[in-house]
Amino acid sequence: MSYSRPHARKKGLPRIVSAFRNSCNGFVAVWEEPAFRQEVLLAAVLVPAACFVGRSWLEVCVLIGMVVFVLVTEILNSAVEAVVDRVGPEWHALSKSAKDMGSAAVLLALCLCGLTWAWALYERFLA
Structure with a gap:
C-alpha cells in the first residue's frame, strides 16, 4: 500500500x-483569519468571566464550551473556505454555497453562544 x-x-x-x-x-x-482573531479576543474575556458568571462547575463548563464551540466552528469554516479557494478562483454556485453554509454555521454557533451567555447573565444577576 x-x-x-x-x-x-x-x-x-x-x-x-x-x-x-x-x-x-x-x-x-x-490565525491569519481576522474573524478567528476577533473570536479569540472575545474568548480571552469570556473564559475568565465564565468563572464568575457560572453558579456551578457545570454552568462554567457550559459557558466555556459555548465559546470553544464558536472557535471550532470558525476553524472548520476557514478550512472549507481554504479548500474552495484551492479548487479555483473562478466563481461557481457550489463554491458560493459551500462558503455561505460555513458562514451560516458560524452564525448559528454565535447565536447559541450569545443566548447561552444571556441566559446565564440573567440567572446570575437579574433573577
Missing part, C-alpha cells in the same frame, strides 16, 4: 508528535 501522506506511516509516539505539529500548523494558518 502506498501512502501520499508521510505521517500516515508513523506509529506510536512519532505519529502523535506529527499530529500535534499538524494541529499547531492549523492554528498558525487560522
Whole structure:
C-alpha cells in the first residue's frame, strides 16, 4: 500500500508528535483569519468571566464550551473556505454555497453562544 501522506506511516509516539505539529500548523494558518482573531479576543474575556458568571462547575463548563464551540466552528469554516479557494478562483454556485453554509454555521454557533451567555447573565444577576 502506498501512502501520499508521510505521517500516515508513523506509529506510536512519532505519529502523535506529527499530529500535534499538524494541529499547531492549523492554528498558525487560522490565525491569519481576522474573524478567528476577533473570536479569540472575545474568548480571552469570556473564559475568565465564565468563572464568575457560572453558579456551578457545570454552568462554567457550559459557558466555556459555548465559546470553544464558536472557535471550532470558525476553524472548520476557514478550512472549507481554504479548500474552495484551492479548487479555483473562478466563481461557481457550489463554491458560493459551500462558503455561505460555513458562514451560516458560524452564525448559528454565535447565536447559541450569545443566548447561552444571556441566559446565564440573567440567572446570575437579574433573577
